[in-house]
Amino acid sequence: MDGQAHTDNSDQKSAEPQDAVPTLSIAELEADPHGVFRRYRPRMPFTAHEAGGYLVLRARDLERVFRDPRVQSTETVYPEMRGITDGVLFALFEQGMLTSNGGVHRRRRSPFTRTFAARLIEELRPRIRQTAEDLIASWSGEDEIDLVERYTAMIPAQTISGLLGLPLADIPHFTRLVYDVSRVLSFTFQPEDIPTLEAAARELQAYVEKILAEKRRTPNGDFLSRYLAEAEASAELAPLEIIVQIVQLIIGGTDTTRVAGAMQVALLLEHPEQWQAVCRDPDLIPGAVAEALRYEPSVASIGRVSREDMELDGLTLPAGSFLMLSTMSAMRDEMVYARPDVFDIRRTDHPRLHPVYGGGPHRCIGEALARVELEEGLTALIRRIPQLGLAGTPPKLQGHSGIRRIDQMHVAWTN
Numbered sequence: 001m002d003g004q005a006h007t008d009n010s011d012q013k014s015a016e017p018q019d020a021v022p023t024l025s026i027a028e029l030e031a032d033p034h035g036v037f038r039r040y041r042p043r044m045p046f047t048a049h050e051a052g053g054y055l056v057l058r059a060r061d062l063e064r065v066f067r068d069p070r071v072q073s074t075e076t077v078y079p080e081m082r083g084i085t086d087g088v089l090f091a092l093f094e095q096g097m098l099t100s101n102g103g104v105h106r107r108r109r110s111p112f113t114r115t116f117a118a119r120l121i122e123e124l125r126p127r128i129r130q131t132a133e134d135l136i137a138s139w140s141g142e143d144e145i146d147l148v149e150r151y152t153a154m155i156p157a158q159t160i161s162g163l164l165g166l167p168l169a170d171i172p173h174f175t176r177l178v179y180d181v182s183r184v185l186s187f188t189f190q191p192e193d194i195p196t197l198e199a200a201a202r203e204l205q206a207y208v209e210k211i212l213a214e215k216r217r218t219p220n221g222d223f224l225s226r227y228l229a230e231a232e233a234s235a236e237l238a239p240l241e242i243i244v245q246i247v248q249l250i251i252g253g254t255d256t257t258r259v260a261g262a263m264q265v266a267l268l269l270e271h272p273e274q275w276q277a278v279c280r281d282p283d284l285i286p287g288a289v290a291e292a293l294r295y296e297p298s299v300a301s302i303g304r305v306s307r308e309d310m311e312l313d314g315l316t317l318p319a320g321s322f323l324m325l326s327t328m329s330a331m332r333d334e335m336v337y338a339r340p341d342v343f344d345i346r347r348t349d350h351p352r353l354h355p356v357y358g359g360g361p362h363r364c365i366g367e368a369l370a371r372v373e374l375e376e377g378l379t380a381l382i383r384r385i386p387q388l389g390l391a392g393t394p395p396k397l398q399g400h401s402g403i404r405r406i407d408q409m410h411v412a413w414t415n
C-alpha cells in the first residue's frame with residue numbers, strides 16, 4: 001500500500017488501554033471474519049489472536065508497519081503458532097524469500113524480478129488468453145463443471161508450468177501437494193493434520209529436486225535451467241535454498257490465483273446486474289478483478305515480527321511480537337473506502353497499489369502475472385459463456401489469515 005492516497009483516519013478513536021485489547025478466538029474469526037473486523041476496527045486498531053500475536057486491522061497501520069524498518073518478515077509465524085517448528089514443512093517456509101530480510105532476501109528474490117516484471121508478463125497475455133479459451137473449449141458437450149478444478153486452478157498452474165518449464169502432465173501432482181502445504185499459512189488445519197501436511201511438503205520438495213536434477217542433466221535454455229545454472233555458478237544460495245525458492249514460486253503462483261479466480265466469478269454471479277454489465281462492457285474487467293480481490297481476498301493477512309520494542313497507534317509492542325497484518329480487514333476500512341461492505345466493480349477509491357499484494361520489499365512478485373491471469377480468465381468466460389450461473393450452494397471462502405481456501409465451485413449453463 002506504499003505511497004497510495006487514502007483518507008486520513010485520524011478521527012478514528014485511538015487505541016484503548018493495552019489491557020483492554022480483546023483476544024479473538026480462531027472459531028470466532030472463522031465463523032464471521034468480516035463481521036468481527038467490522039465490529040472491532042472502528043474502536044481498536046488491534047486485537048490479540050488466540051494463537052498468539054496481534055491482528056492489525058486498520059489500513060493506516062498496515063502502511064506504517066510496511067514502512068517501519070523495526071518490523072520484519074517472518075512467515076514462520078504461522079507454522080510456529082500452530083506448533084510446527086521443524087521438518088520439511090517448516091524449512092519450505094523458513095528458507096524462502098518470503099521469510100527473509102535485507103541482503104538474504106535480496107539474494108533469494110532478485111533472480112526472479114526480471115521474469116516477473118509487468119512489461120514482460122504483459123507479453124504472456126495472448127498465451128494466457130489461449131489457455132483460458134482452450135480450457136473452455138474442452139467443456140464442449142457439458143453443461144455443469146467444478147470451475148475451480150477445471151478452470152481457475154488450471155490457468156495459473158499451466159501458466160507457471162510454462163514460465164518455469166514444468167511438464168504439464170505434472171500439474172495434478174504438484175497442485176495437490178501445494179494445496180496441502182499452503183494450508184500451513186492459514187488456520188484451516190488441526191494438529192492431527194500435521195503429518196499429512198509434512199508428507200505433502202516432503203513430496204513437493206522431492207518433486208522440485210527431481211525437476212532440478214533433470215534441468216542440470218539436460219539444460220534446455222528454459223527459465224529453470226538458466227536459474228539453476230546461474231544460482232549454482234554464483235554459489236550464493238545453498239542447495240535447499242534453491243529448491244525452496246522454486247517451491248515458493250509454485251505455491252504463490254497457483255493457490256492464490258486459483259482462489260481469486262473462483263471468487264471473482266462467484267461475486268459477479270451473485271450480483272447478476274454486475275455480471276451482465278461486465279458481459280456488455282469488457283472495459284469493466286480490470287475494475288471487477290480489483291474489486292473482487294478487495295471484497296473477498298484470496299490472501300487475508302501478512303505475518304511480520306517486531307524486532308525492537310515499539311509503539312504502534314497507542315499499543316506498546318515488545319520486541320518479538322507477532323503481527324498479523326490483516327489486509328482482509330484493511331480493505332474494508334471505512335476510512336479508506338466508501339461503503340466498504342458493498343461489492344461495486346465501478347468503485348473509484350482503490351488505492352494506486354492494490355493492498356492485497358502487500359507492501360514493502362516483499363510486495364508480491366507475481367502481482368502482474370496474477371492480474372493478467374485473472375483478467376484473461378474472466379474475459380474468456382464472459383465471451384464464451386455469458387449465460388453462466390452458480391449451481392448449488394454459493395461458495396464460501398474459508399480462512400481469515402494467509403492464503404484462504406475454496407474446495408470447489410459448481411457452475412452451470414444452458415447450451
Ligand code: HEM
Pocket residue numbers: 073075097098099109116156248249252253254256257260298299302303356357358359361362363364365366367369370
Ligand atoms: C491474486 C493472487 C495473489 C495474491 C493475492 C498474492 C499476495 C501476495 C502477498 C500479500 C505477498 C506478500 C507476503 C508478505 O509480505 O509476507 C506475496 C508475496 C509473494 N508472492 Fe504473491 N500473490 C498472488 C499471486 C502470486 C503469483 C501469481 C505468484 C507467482 C509468481 C506469486 C508469488 C509470490 C512470491 C514468490 C512472494 C514472496 C515475495 C517476497 O517475499 O519477496 N504470487 N503475494
